[in-house]
Amino acid sequence: MAQRHLDPTAGPVPADALAGYLRAQATEFLRALRLHRETGAGAAASEGSVEAARALRRAARRVSGSLHTFQPVLDPDWSEAMRPELAWVSGTLALEHAHASRLQQLLLALHRLSGAAPFPPQGPAAGTTARTAAPPLPRDRPAPAGSAPATVPAGATGTAPGRTGTAPCDTPAPADGTPGTTDTAGRATTGRTTPARATPVTAGAAAVRTGTMTDAPGRGSTATAAAGTRGSALAVAAGGAVPAPDRGNLTVGAAKAGALLDRQLTLARTRAHSTALQALGSSRFHAVADKVAVLASEVPLSPAAAGADLRPLADAARDRLTDAVAALPLLTAGSPYNAEALIHGLSPDPAPHPQDAPWHQVRLLLRLHRYALEVVHAGRHPGSLLDAGEALDRHRDAAEAAAAAAQAARTPRIAPATAYALGVLHADQRHEVEAARYAFQRCWQKEVIGTL
Structure with a gap:
């Protein structure tokens, strides 16, 4: 009742x-x-x-x-x-x-x-501490025989400023016939074509907000989060609080899901x-x-x-x-x-x-x-x-x-x-x-x- x-x-x-x-x-x-x-x-x-x-x-x-x-x-x-x-x-x-x-x-x-976690301190102001605190970067793909291997500067993440391409990843993506890859230095690879690799960091917040990222099968995101990385590093080096991670820190699937x-x-x-x-x-x-x-x-x-x-x-x-x-x-x-x-x-x-x-x-x-x-x-x-x-x-x-x-x-x-x-x-x-x-x-x- x-x-x-x-x-x-x-x-x-x-x-x-x-x-x-x-x-x-x-x-x-x-x-x-x-x-x-x-x-x-x-x-x-x-x-x-x-x-x-x-x-x-x-x-x-x-x-x-x-x-x-x-x-x-x-x-x-x-x-x-x-x-x-x-x-x-x-x-x-x-x-x-x-x-x-x-x-x-x-x-x-x-x-x-x-x-998503805040980035470790980087840059000249961080000095040796930045290099020891930062997680080790994955090695670049093996270079063709007879050529010098590409190197990655210590403390670098993502991609080089002003260059396209993707950061290397330990696990390669399935071979889908995607032509044209670039190494971490931004140079085109020579010799045989290497399968495309998945990226641990995908498009930045602006790309996700505007919905410019493509989500078709067999395509990788070409946008980067280098600007957000440098901004977080400068904030840590200056002694300020680390800002909340933006959408550029999401994984590949989460970033594309957010854009969709x-x-x-x-x-x-x-x-x-x-x-x-x-x-x-x-x-x-x-x-x-x-x-x-x-x-x-x-x-x-x-x-x-x-x-x-x-x-x-x-x-x-x-x-x-x-x-x-x-x-x-x-x-x-x-x-x-x-x-x-x-x-x-x-x-x-x-x-x-x-x-x-x-x-x-x-x-x-x-x-x-x-x-x-x-x-x-x-x-x-x-x-x-x-x-x-x-x-x-x-x-x-x-x-x-x-x-x-x-x-x-x-x-x-x-x-x-x-x-x-x-x-x-x-x-x-x-x-x-x-x-x-x-x-x-x-x-x-x-x-x-x-x-x-």
Whole structure:
């Protein structure tokens, strides 16, 4: 049986509390809309316009959720026509932020999984210490008979400044017929053609951000990270803190996976931004804004609102949430060996994970419950609900990030190293999903104990 959060000894909550809440949220919507128009939202949206869009989404969600929970005391025709329009506004404005945060989450995970470490001190200022602290460089490939072997200066890494080519690696790449190789000194090799070798350090941060790295099979990256190497060495030699490693320190597969995700999600974000701008200038949005302006001054209540109590409606919202949480597999949530989460893991179906849908539904019901408590408690609700909501937000973000990694891995003609990096990234995000489920379980137990 569901536990009641509202105090049964408290008095009834009249419909005027709902009317005041809706007027306040409508005023916030109009204020955010004016701020969004003043700050501008062109091709490069400013920080103020981003914050205004977030406030628009927040107000639209609260109004729409309140119309859903307290529909019996509102005009039915008006509420049924208003709720989907507000959901459209909130969903359209949320797409751009979702793509941006998803890209950031995936790139940070790639950095963490690649195990990038700061460079050792190098250069004349480091002296002998730099040579002893730096790891030994791999030897160059054997030179043809009768020719002098190429040498590598002590303390050098990557490639020579201003020259193309790749740093040597102990493990040669599969022979794929790639013509034309260069040695570490930047000179073309003579005699027989030597198979291309894989590079331990790939394209720099600029190449990854712009998506200029090629990812076709049989091709190696020609960009280098020499500039980032020298910058880190100078920072260490000067006694300063070592900067965080950039994308140029990633392995071959991780760097190409990052470039692929950057291209796909940046394109999706650009399209979402254009869609949001078109939506804000459409006649449909202007009609919604006009209705919200009317709501800020007059709330269309139903005849049944006179003498009605909002507490049973808020309790019904909590009962729906409690029933949905009871159907979740909380005993296996957060387990690192959740076998049920691996079912259909290798299926070619691009649909979302089948186990995620109930959790996403709980997230929506928890939000409706929070909004209902804000109405009946004048904007206040327990802090444990906020923690539980944050855990479900992390669950949603990790699930969508894993789906984005899986979608990128389905890109045709990507290198095996790229596909492997995306597979590791997908598994890491699914692990984050399990961790978020476990965090929600702990928060929900605190919430239930607090209602006893």
